[in-house]
Amino acid sequence: MNNANWLITDNGSRWKHNTAFENWLSFKADDSEFWKRLYVGYYKLIDHKFYVNGMKLINRELEKQKKFGGGRALPASNQYLTRDMVYSLHRFGAMFDEYFMFKFYQLNAIGRETFICDKYRFEYYRTLNKAENRIIFDNKGKTFELFGKFYKRDFLAVESENDFKTFAAFIAKHPTFVIKPLDSSGGRGVRKVTLNKENEVSDFFSKEFKKGCFAVEEIIQQAPEMAILHPASINTVRVCTIICKSGIKIFAPFLRVGRGGAIIDNAFAGGLGVTVAPDTGILCSYAQSESGEVFRYHPDTGVPFVGFQLPDWDNAIALSKKLAVIVQSNRCIGWDLAYTSDGWIMVEGNCRGQFVVQQYPDGIGKKKELLEYIADI
Template sequence: MIVNIINYLEETVAKFGKKIAIEDNNGTITFLNLREEAIKIASEINLLGVAHNQPIGVFLPKSRKSIISFLGINYSGNFYAPLDIKSPNERLDRIIEKLSPKIIITNLEGEKKLREIKYSGAIINLDKTKLEKEQWAGTGYMYEYQLIMNPKDERVILDDKRQFFKSYEKYVIHTVADLQDLKDNKESIKTLLENPSGKIVFKSSDGKCGAGVKVASAKDFDENSIITYMANNQFDLVEEFIIQHPDLNNLSPSGVNTVRIFTQLDKNNEVVLLGCRQRISVNLPIDNMAAGNLAANIDEHTGKITDAGVYSDITKEEQTIHPITGVPIVGFQVPFWSETLIMVKEAAKLYPQNRSIGWDIVITENGPGFIEGNHDWCKLLWQLPAKKGLKSVLTSYLK
């Protein structure tokens, strides 16, 4: 049974895919091509990270592009809101303010008008070249790329935090133990519980993006209760809570602000830095972008932040100073930068079967250390702070 316009289009494509769907002054388009173009729009919407059931504006003249946009918005799980291109700026501004669309789909002329009224959300400009749109590495491309660079049967030392800490022990500067370590060596429990922060962090060895993490007071545990607690709550890893460098704590004290460095081994097994980013917590105990925090580009040569911090929600304003602490973001010097680069470049060569890794690094008063290495590193953290698509950078390593 047909329940919506997408079901109708899918059934029509199945039956009459090569028949003409639209005919206008620009020629004809088949149902199959109509569907393909709509899905491209949907992919671009999804790449921008908009949740489902959100209004998305369409600021276009009546044309095949507007129809494709309506369908693409439906495919993305959102609903479209047509905006009259003849509306005076003042009226258009009021409508947009009330509607609050995260994205507006338009053309070059429409984008100019939206800029005039200072629309701050995302714009998908259909007049932009196909090449420009294809410069962004999307989810599918990243999956295939990382599968080639980091084969499934080699990823375990990155996927399992227990193995990661053992494999890269030389570069870990905080106390870490898995459940079996604690059972075998009670002395390691004493070291953990007496760490300078007075706190410990329970984790799942396969957790991602801050999931499966619990921060607790060390004084609430002893050598027996900590083992029982971990077993009962499905934690298999525990670490000392890391005290970050005072400069980073001054920038944002709510969470430990980690550095992410993306490394790539070239055909000669030499290390190439694909990018360096500073994560910045915004009144949250974790620092990942998905939770609503900032990330900013770091100059790999100087260790200084070069640009404003950005959110994964691109409709939110960039930040040149921290919105809570007021500390400048642009120009911030990451401590121990040369030591950080030396560590990362050494580690990237240690197990060359994994060729493309996103390293999470903590900077303390005593220098840098690893938190984890990611075989499936985030495309948004890599590209959004750079403010451009970087797909071509990766393509060169597939040759």
Template sequence: MKFSIKKIGKLNRFFYRLFCNLIYILKRDESKETEIIENINKFSPYLLNNKKEFRKIYKDMLGQKYLYGVSYLDEYFLYDFPKRNWAERQNFVYTDEYLNCTKKIKTKEVEDNPILKDKFLAYQTLKKYYKRDIVKINSFEDFSEFSSFTKKHPVFLIKKETGSLGKNIIKYDLSNGKINARTLFLSLLSKGQWIAEEIIQQCDEMASFHPESVNTVRIATYYDENKKLTKLFAMFRTGSGDSVVDNASSGGICASIDLNSGIIESDGYRKNGEIVKNHPDTNHIIKDYQIPRWNELLKLADELAFAVPYYNYIGWDFALTNDGWVVVEGNSRPNINSIQMCSGKGLRKILDETVGLN
């Protein structure tokens, strides 16, 4: 059982070091030594040449893991804990704690409601906000509609109907005649259930970061039993290299956005902790960029917050076209690791005041 972060906060440094030494003796896991060393090498390679500092960090990692549930294989370094003092660390929310708190808002109605789990159902529910064509590939009966779709949109995206984290997203171009609609349809159908989606034509301003991917803004919204709405955070995301997606889990870059102004307030970050000041492909400076038409986006987020039955906590992904903002998708229980990493600020206060951590 993990200790309450508030109670542990009362321990002084002496007792914390004592605890870390004890847990180092009792809980050091030799089977994971290689994995831990690889992680230290990825984030802080200098530690491997300094045995004393390595042991100090290792003990601290174990202390944070067993006191708070901090994952020493990502969170400890992504949140830059080696450089943070005791009080700063307590502002962060860790994965186990976050998952436990979000379970409280996952009612039976939410569990039984597949809208945000199924990309096609989400599209049907929120079609006026998507403003593009999407068809499903679930059975042979779907081929006629798929064929008509490909004639209208010969270049399109294929996504797993219940996919996440930017995985299983493939861009197809049928205009060159190398593959026809029927062959592709049958191939996809043999591998599960998919959707075919018209490609979002983002505006030049947002495309300037990385034209190959649709670059998005995520805004997390939450409303309580009194319908009081809170925007929890905003984050910019852009792809890199040949990737058509912007997800951090797929090699993308993320940065924190000031909710009030729409200005990107941090440098970019990759999921391995790399800091990106200028986009590696376009040299576009990330920090201090003003997201266009920000007030329009805030109004859209307010409207969407109540658009999906039973879900009161959603991370919305938006893209900006010449005609305005469109929804890319909605995510129940949105990931908070990336925003805490790139902002350098924990979400403890706002999550405790809204969703409730205890």
């Protein structure tokens, strides 16, 4: 089957056969298990290979959820959940982990429709951002070239073996540093490293460059006001800006907090997400992990989440808006910010960031708000 009428993600995965018949069938499936079975069967028929691979992913997700639940029973039978997850993927664009993070098994079609699900994320970003600008944010070296003055720390992109001398000079100045793949996201591959001996530097460089291009950064010195939450990690705020006709809007900011001594705060490493009130910078939800754990207090430090005031919030917003206008043809960017003794600094920017943590800590879908901003661009 060719890709005519299919919605396709940026990585080439087709997920919705966007025809009048499919849409009619999907709406019928909203209120009827009979029609839902037919809807799932439709996808099994028209793209059997995709369906079979999807079953493997669903089974893996169900096993993961059983593990997350400590052996507790799933919210419904495997048969029902499998059917409902396939339906939710093609009807709402929900990834299989999102199905559980957004608690779709508790919601009807109206409730599910309020969430921004991952597959539709690509459609929204194609409207909001220019594809040719993607390299600016996907490559950390390119990001630094444009936004380096807002980092307020030393940074080096290593893209060639000829960069060794510069790398050695960087290590001489910062023997303890952070390393990350040049094109990674979600905190994957981020490590804190210390090199004290000259021969270590050469061996380390050779070993790392064989894996691919990478970046090294000076360690961010987090201010006590944020370190109190979890000192081992840099606890960052994601502030998403959307450039509209009526001005720059702040969309669904959230805080990420590490735990268990981890140096990063990302969800895949066990980090916690917390909703931030955009007008005040006050945390307004309990913290939640990707696996569905909910915390009123930080599990390591005991700091309560609800009511915690992020420091100097007005300047966090001001910095985000200043960053937003540098590449104005990218109307929607998620800015990761850290708070230091010098105030808020930029960690990185995201032009295709997921909308997951914006929604699961408080359990409120943000699609209506996003579509209102898109209508104003």
